Amino acid sequence: MKLFLASEVKNPQTTKKLEEYMGGFKRKKIAYIPTAGNGEGWGSWKSGGSWKLVQKLDAEITLLQLENYWDKDVINKLEGKDVIWFAGGQAGYLMYWIRRTQIDKHIKRILNNGTLFLGSSAGSMITGKTLDVTGWYIKENEYGANVIPGLGLVDFDIYPHYQESFLNEIKSHYKGNKLYLLKNGEEIIVEDQKITVIGEERIVTG
Numbered sequence: 001m002k003l004f005l006a007s008e009v010k011n012p013q014t015t016k017k018l019e020e021y022m023g024g025f026k027r028k029k030i031a032y033i034p035t036a037g038n039g040e041g042w043g044s045w046k047s048g049g050s051w052k053l054v055q056k057l058d059a060e061i062t063l064l065q066l067e068n069y070w071d072k073d074v075i076n077k078l079e080g081k082d083v084i085w086f087a088g089g090q091a092g093y094l095m096y097w098i099r100r101t102q103i104d105k106h107i108k109r110i111l112n113n114g115t116l117f118l119g120s121s122a123g124s125m126i127t128g129k130t131l132d133v134t135g136w137y138i139k140e141n142e143y144g145a146n147v148i149p150g151l152g153l154v155d156f157d158i159y160p161h162y163q164e165s166f167l168n169e170i171k172s173h174y175k176g177n178k179l180y181l182l183k184n185g186e187e188i189i190v191e192d193q194k195i196t197v198i199g200e201e202r203i204v205t206g
Contacts, residue, residue, distance in 0.1 A: 001108070001111045001112055001117075001153070001190070001191075001192060002111070002116050002117065002189075002190065002191050002192075003111075003116070003117040003118075003119065003127060003153060003154070003188075003189070003190040003191075004018060004021060004116060004117070004118050004119070004187060004189055005117075005119045005124035005127060005154075005158060005187055005188045005189075005190065006018070006118075006119065006120050006121075006124060006160075006182070006186075006187035007120075007121060007124070007158075007160040007161055007162070007182035007183060007184045007185070007186055007187065008088070008120060008121060008160065008161065008184040008185070009050060009053070009085070009087075009118065009120035010048075010049040010050045010052075010053050010120070011184045011185045012185075013185040014184075014185055014186075014187055015053065017187065017198060018118070018187075021189065022082075022083070022116070025057040025058055025059045026058045026059065027058070027059065027060065028057075028059045028060065028082040028083060029059070029060045029062070029080065029081045029082045029083070030054070030057070030059050030060065030061050030062065030081065030082065030083040030084075030085055031062045031064055031077065031078050031081045031083070031084045031085065032051075032054050032061055032062065032063050032064065032085045032087065033064050033065075033066060033084065033085060033086050033087060033094075033123075034046075034048075034050075034051060034063070034065060034087045034089070035064075035065055035066040035067060035089070035093070035094050035097050036086065036087060036088055036089025036090050036091065036093060036094035036121075036122040036123060037087060037088065037089035038065065038067065038089065038093070039089050039090030039092070039093030039094065039142075040089050040090055044089075045087060045089065048087075050087045050088065050120060051087070054085070062077060062081070064077060064078075066094075066097035066098065066100070066101050066103075067097060069101050070101075071100075071101065071102060072101060072102040072105075072106070073101070074101045074103065075101075075102065075103065075106050075110075078103070078106070078110055078115070079110065080115075081110075081115050082114075082115065082116060083115065083116045083118050084107075084110070084115055084116070084117055084118065085118040085120070085123070086117075086118065086119050086120065086122070086123030086124075086126065087120050087121075087122075087123055088120045088121030088122045088123060088160075089121070089122050090122060090134075090142050090145070091122035091125040091126050091131055091134045091142065091145060092131055092134050092142045092144065092145025092146075092148050093142070093145075094122055094123070094126060095126050095131060095145075095148045095149075095150065095151075096148060098126070098151070099148070104151055107151060107153070108153070111153075117153065120160075121160040121161065122134075122160075124158045124160060124182075124188075125150075125157070125158050125160065126150050126151055127150065127151050127152075127153040127154050127158070128150040128151075128152070128153075128154060128155075128156060128157045128158065128176075129149065129150050129152045129155065130146065130149060130150050130157070130176070131145045131146050131148050131149070131150050132146045132157070132174075132175070132176060133157050133158075133159055133174070133176075133179070134146060136173040137159075138166050138169055138170070153190075154190060154195075155177070155178070156176075156177065156178040156179065156180060156195075157174075157176050157178065157179045157180070158179070158180050158182060158188070159179055159180065159181045159182065159204075160182050160184075161182075161183070161184060162181040162182055162183050162202070163183070167181075167204075170204055171204055174204050174205075174206050175206040176205075176206045177205065177206060178203055178204075178205055179203065179204040179205070179206075180197065180201075180202065180203060181202035181203070181204065182199065182202075183199065183200075185199065186198060186199030186200065187199065
């Protein structure tokens, strides 16, 4: 199982590292899921840098707004993809639709078949066991999201778009086991449980 968990995929530094990690974008089959962005305003992702970046890639893009699917109809569209890209926005809103479409029941099997999980911001946050961080996320907390379970693909949490001035407040809120603080341009690569931080390693423990 491989996961590329970024603070912000559209950051030029991260985009370059992702391209190197994937061996290029050409002819890659990518399922792009912008649903988290709809939680911040329907269709707001269409004017975002991530979607603009995706359209410039020399890849085969399948756009999947989970709100357009019922039950597990979307699963067949995820099978056989090189990458499933969960873009940023609201993590709790995204996880609601992941559960509604039953992606959570199939994601491990799909990833174990060779598909790369690509997370950006909220898309990275959902990989933990809980969404506790979203409930107090500084300046953009998502009230009530912490009651929704995460995907449980990793045993740590991620705080994207980190700034040094946030540290004391983050420490006062975080009660989990391990929280990685990622600035834009940094990411975590997980390969078969091996964790590699690309950038400065900053960890807060509860």
